[in-house]
Amino acid sequence: MSTLTPSKQPRRDAAENRIAILESARLLLNRDPEASLEAIAAGAGLSRRSIYGHFATRDELIGEIQTLGGQRVTAALAHIDHSDTRVAIALIGARLWSEVENVRVMAQLAVRGPQRQTFADALRPVREKLLSIVDRGIAARELRTDVAAETLASLIEGAALSVLDEAIRADLSNREGHRLVMLATLGTVGLSWHESNAVIKRHAELQFVEAPTGSGEREISSAEQPMSPAENPIGSEETT
């Protein structure tokens, strides 16, 4: 995957740079999915040339973002299960918020760019999970029954994404973002705003928890955490 010629372990600074590149790319590709390598390199404090020391091609770099981001998002939504599908949906919203940065690049690149298909694939498990919850919820009459399940799932996804956008754009606090995403998804799913707030209040797992690492508001959420290369890979795939 990398391009250098390391006997076993890459040098420490090299490893850091690799991560810096990935983070810069994630950041810039969010705004412009066709951001140049020059720009990405600059964002990482490196020269364009040295990117090629880590990734053979632009596509390889993007591919890496894809797998890494996909892993984090999938992981974030992995253990969601609640008898009440409304709570499950709100939880999904909340977890998405905790991975805003990754979620947005994935979504961004899933729509545009030549490999949008690949990205769509990477998001498949997530989407299937959502759909199955929606299915259950409709059957249980916990969610609105006036919209087909597939459509509703798409709407939830769209609503969540646009809230993420807005939350970033307006630079909302972490706590507010958390609240908004849940409210938006619940609203999409058919609850009145009073019901939504009631659901949120009633369930401990929907409460906002301060960042583990952080001190003040707005701190956590992968945005600040480094894109470490698959520490706990899901389908463990050692390359070397």
Place this chain on the structure above:
Amino acid sequence: MSTLTPSKQPRRDAAENRIAILESARLLLNRDPEASLEAIAAGAGLSRRSIYGHFATRDELIGEIQTLGGQRVTAALAHIDHSDTRVAIALIGARLWSEVENVRVMAQLAVRGPQRQTFADALRPVREKLLSIVDRGIAARELRTDVAAETLASLIEGAALSVLDEAIRADLSNREGHRLVMLATLGTVGLSWHESNAVIKRHAELQFVEAPTGSGEREISSAEQPMSPAENPIGSEETT
């Protein structure tokens, strides 16, 4: 604005071609805001070279789409006013749906591209209108009071746009798109799905009306209507 050297009136076929270019551009730029002139020309059944007979530069072409689209969208939302802000909001959703194609390009280009500021400006009146309605609605307790007006307005916009996306993507019928957008905006604004449906049922102006020109479903909606160059311009601006 044009580039040819017409004494007074352009030739009939030339006028048609100009429109064909604009329509092709609107279509392609929806998918890819950086679609090439080559592609746009092909879509219009012309050669790239002849685009320059109608528009001096790419930017001029895009600028034209901007003003035309902005006019149509603004016009569509012009006479919306209802004592009940919930109805007004649903109406906005419905009108947006009737201009899907235009709304989506505008939104698309308002986010990306170098002139996103210009596009944002073109949408200003629309956004202000929405905000004022939201303000009123919150004050009247018709809309949710747990989200700040500015935020809520943005959320409505986002929700509407993502429904439009989904509706196009899934190729929903005109009637279904109409219904979905209203439901989505009303849900965002705090209504339960029962309330939303009740509001829609209760008000004649929210009912779906078959296309004026059309026969079956999915027919109207500016998508099919040509982008005539400002027949009833809003701020009448004769160029010659």
Place this chain on the structure above:
DNA sequence: GATAACTTGCACAGTGGTGTGCAAGTTATT
């Protein structure tokens, strides 16, 4: 402090896009 690992700058080839000039063709208009 020696060595291998990495970064950098520069030059270069290749690609795909924009915008222009011009000569030759086609087509609406009278």
Place this chain on the structure above:
DNA sequence: AATAACTTGCACACCACTGTGCAAGTTATC
């Protein structure tokens, strides 16, 4: 049928970007 209005193809200059080779520097690591 004549003419002006348009379209086309081609050649060209120009730009921004990707990807590569290489020689010279810098830095982690033993």
